[in-house]
Amino acid sequence: MKKTSLLVGTALVLLSTAAGAETLRWGLAGDAMTLDPHAQNEGVTIMIQSQMMEPLVSRAPTGELEPTLATSWRVKEGDPNTWVFSLREGVTFHDGATFDSEDVVFSFERAMSPQSQMRGLIASVAEVRATGPYEVEITTKGPNPILPTALVSILMMDKDWVEANDAEVPQDVASGEVTFAAVNVNGTGAYELVSRELDTRTVMTRNEEYWGRDTFPMAVSEIVFTPIANPATRVAALLSGELDFVQDVPVQDIERVRQTPGFEIATGVENRAVFFGLNVADTLERGGGENPLADVRVRRAMNMAIDREAIQRVVMRGQSVPAGVIMPPFVDGWSEELNAYPAPDPEAAKALLAEAGYPDGFEIQLDCPNDRYINDEAICQAAVGMLGRIGIDVALNAMPKAQFFPMVNGLESDFYMLGWGVPSYDSEYMFNFLYHTRNEAYGSWNNTRYSNPELDAMIEGIAQEIDLEKRAAMVDEMWAMVKEDMVYVPIHHQMLNWAIRDSYDIDVDPDNQARMKYFGLK
CATH class of the missing domain: 3.40.190.10 (Periplasmic binding protein-like II)
Structure with a gap:
């Protein structure tokens, strides 16, 4: 098969036209x-x-x-x-x-x-x-x-x-x-x-x-x-x-x-949610010691501190859909009720932190990509300020995805941003990768260290359940479980804006x- 080469310099400009846009x-x-x-x-x-x-x-x-x-x-x-x-x-x-x-x-x-x-x-x-x-x-x-x-x-x-x-x-x-x-x-x-x-x-x-x-x-x-x-x-x-x-x-x-x-701008809602992952294990990766994120009250306080609508309005300029669950709306199992999120309430969040034993907050690092999601670093910067209002002192560590993903997937982060698309359009894909106890077969993107044997059994079960009504009920129960455990803090679903000639x-x-x-x- 004959192959053609193309040499392109950075400054080279080839104007495309309807007659020859190749x-x-x-x-x-x-x-x-x-x-x-x-x-x-x-x-x-x-x-x-x-x-x-x-x-x-x-x-x-x-x-x-x-x-x-x-x-x-x-x-x-x-x-x-x-x-x-x-x-x-x-x-x-x-x-x-x-x-x-x-x-x-x-x-x-x-x-x-x-x-x-x-x-x-x-x-x-x-x-x-x-x-x-x-x-x-x-x-x-x-x-x-x-x-x-x-x-x-x-x-x-x-x-x-x-x-x-x-x-x-x-x-x-x-x-x-x-x-x-x-x-x-x-x-x-x-x-x-x-x-x-x-x-x-x-x-x-x-x-x-x-x-x-x-x-x-x-x-x-x-x-x-x-x-x-x-x-x-x-x-x-x-x-x-x-x-x-x-x-x-x-x-x-x-x-x-x-x-x-x-030029034209083509738009649409993306089949992707953007969220923060939290290390829920007993000890921190950085510095060791007691891990505040292991307490669900701390995770709920962080969820209450995030002002999703402010991020939508100021950071995203309207180009996002605030989310209360990390499942995109295209995915089987999504519902308006499940997607509900709390209004930001710094005082209630502070009270939860105090109840968990952190009345003065704590320090933590947020790891964030700066070349993967729409305005990813700016979202993380906004979250730093929001969490600061409830006493959590967050140091932002932003980096290119080539360094970010190996670090996060190597379990070297306690608090990180992640975006997740669902090519199967099915909840099993999300549970399989993000919630199942991490092992050779499952949980390869579960960098939270979350482990729930009951949920694991259900995850493996829905992959085999052929009674669709029963399967849907299982999926609903599973989402209720993980939302209660607050392993991830949802932010929003992205809007897509493609610019093309x-x-x-x-x-x-x-x-x-x-x-x-x-x-x-x-």
């Missing part, structure tokens, strides 16, 4: 952490990878499940523990190798390995086996009625390519390890990797032999992705013509971009996953 210069605050599809379960990372690699099942920008490398799926007759997936025939990897069931089995086994950060998505899977060159069976540890929704982020790799390049084990991102699969890609996706400079630039070119070439618009022939951490610089690059698409327009610049000829025809994806193959021209 090169899309895309800017975002942060970069993908790796190109290894099983090494890091993080939104931007998966988004960049997904331009080049594909799962069996995807979500369209509308949120609906759609066939991708699998054309159909069903529960096996007579065996409620097994799903049968029919694979798409005639698909090739970028190097021309044929995609088949052997690659699927290999990819799942790699994604299920102890080193994989994706294993929690498929914790219910017991075995994946090929039953023909274009058919696989996935057997779960019990009936799993929502299995297909859990597969949208499990990307397929070419078994022979991985083995030939000694990349069988997923990359250890936290340790700084660099592997062949971390910087190279051989996928089946709509775009192929041309070049990759971490935190500088990633260039991709359209795969003209893509199986969906005549199905999707695929107006973009080349993608130049440039992470620009500074929001002012990012917007300036957009308005000067150096960028065509900015996925995270700062709220203070929305109107300016909207009023600039040649007005020659493009796009729909905002609630998962904030820009899928370039869907981009068309007007």
Whole structure:
């Protein structure tokens, strides 16, 4: 397959027009952490990878499940523990190798390995086996009625390519390890990797032999992705013509971009909640000693101190939806009642702190990313002031996500910001990753040290419950339990504001996953 190279300088400006808008210069605050599809379960990372690699099942920008490398799926007759997936025939990897069931089995086994950060998505899977060159069976540890929704982020790799390049084990991102699969890609996706400079630039070119070439618009022939951490610089690059698409327009610049000829702002509520995580163990990570956050009265006091509507009004300039639960409204189980949050009440919060034995408050550090969520550092700064009003002296430690996520996921933080999207649109995904006791199969993002054996059993139970009415009742009970325990302090659901040249025809994806193959021209 012939591949074209694209050399792009920072100052290069290629004006897009409706007649020839082929090169899309895309800017975002942060970069993908790796190109290894099983090494890091993080939104931007998966988004960049997904331009080049594909799962069996995807979500369209509308949120609906759609066939991708699998054309159909069903529960096996007579065996409620097994799903049968029919694979798409005639698909090739970028190097021309044929995609088949052997690659699927290999990819799942790699994604299920102890080193994989994706294993929690498929914790219910017991075995994946090929039953023909274009058919696989996935057997779960019990009936799993929502299995297909859990597969949208499990990307397929070419078994022979991985083995030939000694990349069988997923990359250890936290340790700084660099592997062949971390910087190279051989996928089946709509775009192929041309070049990759971490935190500088990633260039991709359209795969003209893509199986969906005549199905999707695929107006973009080349993608130049440039992470620009500074929001002012990012917007300036957009308005000067150096960028065509900015996925995270700062709220203070929305109107300016909207009023600039040649650009449009596409908006929508994101399938993501932003919240604070709290170390609820008996001792602090930093300095050891007694941990105030282990007392639920302290956690409730902190929840009462956060003025969500002030954050919405002042920090987010209206571009957020205040939240009383960390579940986005797209997720099965969400309700207005569950999403209720307390009005800020510093005096009542102080009384709770005094009752817990902290009448003079305490000191703690808040760890926060500064290039991942919309106005993330500014939200943390606002929270520092709000908590200060009830006597909690918070030191803010903001850093790029490349350092932030390994630190937090390495259990090195007592108090941290996190945002969580739910690609399955199901509560089980949240409980699995964020609330289950942390072990090899579950709780890989439960950095709170929270452990509730009763809840653990229910989490594992809803993954297998096929009585949907009973399952819904279990989900309601589980959310009531965790809201009472106040393991996380919810802040809000983000609004999405995508800025793009007005020659493009796009729909905002609630998962904030820009899928370039869907981009068309007007």
